[in-house]
Amino acid sequence: MSVGQSPLRHDAAAKTDGSIEYAGDTVPAGALQAVVVFSGRAHARMLLMSTDSALAVPGVVDIITAADAPVNEYGLTMRDQPALVGVDHTGAAAVDAAVSRWEADQIAVVIAETRAAATAGAAAIEVEWEDLPLVDNIDAALAPKAPLVHPENGLDTNAYHHLRIRKGDPDFGFALAYAVIDEVYEVPHQEHAYLQPEAGTAYIDNEGRVTIEIGGQWTSEDREQVAHVLGLPEDRVRIIYKAIGGAFGGKEDMSIQIALGLAAMRLAERGEHRPIHCRWSREESIVGHHKRHRGRIRIRLGATHDGTITALEADVDLDAGAYNYTSNKVLGNAHVSVAGAYRIPHARIDSRAIYTTTVPGGAFRGFGGPQGHFAIESAVNRLAAELGIDPVEMRLRNALVDGDDGITQTVMPEGVSMREVITACSLQAELDEALPDPEPFSPIASLPSATTSLRRGRGFAAGFKNIGFSFGFPERCEAEIVLNGNPNDETPTSAELFHGGAEVGQGAHLAMRQMASDATGVSLDDVHGHFSDTATSGDPGSASASRLTFMAGNSILGAAEEAEKAWREGDRPARGFFRYTPPPTEALDPETGTGAPNFCYGYMAQCIEVTVDVDTGHIRVDRVTSTHDVGKAINPALVRGQIEGAVVQAHGYAISEDLQLADGFITNPRFSSYLIPGIGDIPLQVDSQILEFADPLGPFGARGVAEMPFITYTPALTAAVHDATGLWFNTFPLTPSRVLGGLQAAEE
């Protein structure tokens, strides 16, 4: 048996000796270099663009503009974005393609012999703009008579997507409450900061397909979007993933794929067949791709004297930025998350995605869950404090159990383990033991360690995250398995697994091979993977929504069964293809929010211990207990890797990562001023607690784990800071200056 073990990753040796090839490494000899030109305008209408001077720059081979896009619109879930902003575009587009709606709208692709020549060509493009009014935050977007960012959608508001929940009678529920919390929470942007910026190479393959070698999260969807703009049937476009240097949701939407595809197609038509390479700098990456949504959440939460929740009201406003990307879906998750994993008899929730002329919000580990949970878990902690109830006790009193309805008034998918997870976490974190005295520490080596200004505290939070796509999306995952052997062999000697699922670093391909090994009985070493090439693998769905282990595992189990049948019938090799579809989900009713949005959840709880230096505002996280029901750990080492990595990403979100915008422009697009945690900044101790309450639908019982350790970190941390200082912070990151400012304001 391979499942449940932690064999070594098959890609690890090549990752330690430098030989593995990322998309930025494989530059074919003689390749042309492409630079993608951004508009540099937050909101403006293009009046004129001339590429004459740019084409005259030595080394410039060609320039792709909007006029080269057969269909000049795209978008993962709504086609509200021009592929290239331009005045002369001829392609069909529902969106006004002459308007730049954020600073990184793409206007041209300059192709040259060298990167330097392409950069010089980009600088020589002449554009005339007419500035349009800035709509650079949600207040500006919601103001009366605010300029509309997308007038073409026919709405009279920038709040273009609105979800509702109407359950019971909130007024009645609040009348029953002994205490009510009413707070406004502000959540900030977050940058993915995967270590590998976007890079790719495009060419026409020997079957005439526009081929793009890149790193992404969903091969088939990349292909669909590229083919749409290129006006080609999908089978004329091929997407191949090289080794991928991190994604975290940030590579789910298009970055340079369409630019590269248009360039390869048009240059080939003009007789230029050299491959075209493009790679973004860090600055281009941070400016040029979406972020975790910033937003504002107002929440009212009431409970009786004994801590039983009676009613909830919430207004969730997320800044979608210039284009939808996946905002409508992220909003859905925030909408459901803001009720937490609790029984709430009476609720009103209104959630809105709002267009602004800033960087788009989109997918990022947790997908709306962190925003929703920050609000509800902070509110639960405050309510518990006000009622004088232990926060763990408060949660156990209200946690959902099997058979309960969720906030959308349908029964929760079987396998609700919220209470078990809360209890396990509280025991592991030794909550009944008093915190020891603070250890002296200094955040800066040149300063002496503080001793008298240190305050210790502990905080708790819990929650859940759906696994797989939600709200009626036709969720699916395809796999093919080929069993090899001689006609007389009783069992196969080796197996080939064809799967499109993206290996973004998490170890998915190893987990898939492990599941294929157990499903076929072929030893792991003899299971050979062929991954992430639309020419050879089916539709995997995305490496997102904590879904890949669950979905790929079920597709692999089905494919193995099909191959087994063929094997028994004497086929050599024996092929099995399977398309797994989980139980269907439902879009929420537009008025009441009723519906079954998800088919599976993972449950988590976290306890965080901190030391706060009240003289400097520095926070040191001393210990994190991160407890997760993963159903079944297919590979426990990989699961721990997800937990530890997500905790540190969440630590950055909570403490240091502070994306700055001014007039719609990101002003700190580099690692010197956008501070992700380094090795000296991390929690001193992270205890990963893995629970295995099998999911009834999961392969081998597995659920998912990638997002869960991120989701509850911030509210647990702010509760710990409250425990240490007596202050509640309703926004973050809790940088030293914000903590100090809060402490000073409280003194005054």
Add this chain to the structure above:
Amino acid sequence: MSRTHITCTVNGEDTDFLANPGTSLLDALRDELGLTGAKEGCGTGDCGACSVLMDGKVTCACLVFAPEAQGRNLLTVEGLSSGAGISGDHLHPLQQTFLEGAALQCGVCTPGFLVAAKALLDHNPDPTESEIRYALAGNLCRCTGYDKIIRSVQEAAVQLRSAK
């Protein structure tokens, strides 16, 4: 622009190549010598993914001009296992412990961490955990959370000491 002829030692071998004076050492290593193990994660010296050893010192190859390598002794991640490492063609103990200790996920930061950790262990065979954190403070990782990296460096230090 006239290209400069640069002679240096790379991973133990005498090497020469041509580069424009304004080319970074990182681009020269990757584009002229085909050594793509070092990565450009930022181009501003903040992430350490491009780390190489220059006369034994950890250096961000993105911050050094290629001609500055003239006469110097360079070690890149590709050189860890090929003779520069103590075990000849086999993986260096650091590579082995990173691999076995699950200290890598996407792997883009890994070459930089390995090179920086080698420089540390060359000078300090028995570092404390704090010393490891200091030595690796210039390297960013977005996937692992760092703890497994620290444990793997500690384990490699033990193996290297016992091999002596």
